[in-house]
Amino acid sequence: MHYDTLTAALVEGVLTLTLNRPDHLNAFTVQMAEELIHAFNEASDNDDVRAIVVTGAGRAFCAGMDLSESGNVFGLNEALSPTMKDLDERLDDPEIIAGVRDTGGRLTLAIFECTKPVIAAVNGAAVGVGATMTLAMDVRLACEHTRFGFVFGKIGIVPDACSSWFLPKIVGLAKALKWTYSGEILDAKAALSGGLVEEIVPADQLLSRAHALARTLATERSPASTALIRQMMYRHSGMPHPLMAHKVESLAIFHVSQRDGKEGVAAFRSKRPPKFTEPASSVKKFYDWWAR
Numbered sequence: 001m002h003y004d005t006l007t008a009a010l011v012e013g014v015l016t017l018t019l020n021r022p023d024h025l026n027a028f029t030v031q032m033a034e035e036l037i038h039a040f041n042e043a044s045d046n047d048d049v050r051a052i053v054v055t056g057a058g059r060a061f062c063a064g065m066d067l068s069e070s071g072n073v074f075g076l077n078e079a080l081s082p083t084m085k086d087l088d089e090r091l092d093d094p095e096i097i098a099g100v101r102d103t104g105g106r107l108t109l110a111i112f113e114c115t116k117p118v119i120a121a122v123n124g125a126a127v128g129v130g131a132t133m134t135l136a137m138d139v140r141l142a143c144e145h146t147r148f149g150f151v152f153g154k155i156g157i158v159p160d161a162c163s164s165w166f167l168p169k170i171v172g173l174a175k176a177l178k179w180t181y182s183g184e185i186l187d188a189k190a191a192l193s194g195g196l197v198e199e200i201v202p203a204d205q206l207l208s209r210a211h212a213l214a215r216t217l218a219t220e221r222s223p224a225s226t227a228l229i230r231q232m233m234y235r236h237s238g239m240p241h242p243l244m245a246h247k248v249e250s251l252a253i254f255h256v257s258q259r260d261g262k263e264g265v266a267a268f269r270s271k272r273p274p275k276f277t278e279p280a281s282s283v284k285k286f287y288d289w290w291a292r
Contacts, residue, residue, distance in 0.1 A: 026056045
């Protein structure tokens with residue numbers, strides 16, 4: 001697909017999405033949000049895509065919302081007076097989508113729903129929504145130039161992109177509060193010690209490291225198994241009791257053990273690489289169970 005604010009390249013099962021407004025430090029716009037949402041939705045339904053890498057063109061990952069936009073820079077319709085009832089009852093109403101809902105949140109919900117593992121190669125500044133969009137991604141890799149900033153309080157707003165749900169799960173409540181209260185800029189070492197990133201990689205090796213991880217997932221793991229693992233971890237971690245996890249795990253094991261599970265066992269016994277064939281799309285019925 002052709003996009004104006006990002007590029008998309010699919011090679012050997014790995015889709016690389018590159019935020020592509022380098023002259024603006026890849027600042028986030030409503031158009032970029034819509035294009036990323038489209039790309040993740042398409043990738044989730046495309047069985048040729050087995051893993052996704054997200055990075056930025058130039059020297060930044062994403063410098064946050066483009067504050068130079070005219071009108072309401074967040075793309076919101078100030079003529080409306082929305083209530084929680086509107087969001088409960090009209091969440092998918094075009095007027096609410098375009099005029100009320102947080103664009104970063106719509107993006108991270110698309111990432112959350114995605115059936116493919118997502119790796120963020122954070123190659124520079126990741127500020128505001130540039131930082132929070134990565135929280136819905138599964139692995140965050142940094143380089144020596146990486147900087148994170150949850151700077152919402154500094155400009156008088158609140159965290160976006162569902163980060164009040166994601167960030168405490170990743171780094172703990174106390175650290176999430178400290179980082180969002182202070183708005184401090186975190187270098188790569190602080191992000192690593194705080195548990196926000198998985199590892200720090202030299203800048204000239206960052207993308208190749210991300211692709212190496214993605215290729216492992218794309219070629220050596222069952223797409224169906226990976227899709228289920230991703231959703232099980234996200235959806236079950238907040239449940240008040242493990243019984244629902246037990247129910248889904250029971251059905252998931254029953255499902256995959258008869259297909260890629262048999263191939264995995266046979267490959268293990270034969271001491272050969274497995275040849276997994278069951279696509280991620282085969283597990284979409286599990287989404288109905290989680291929605292109940």
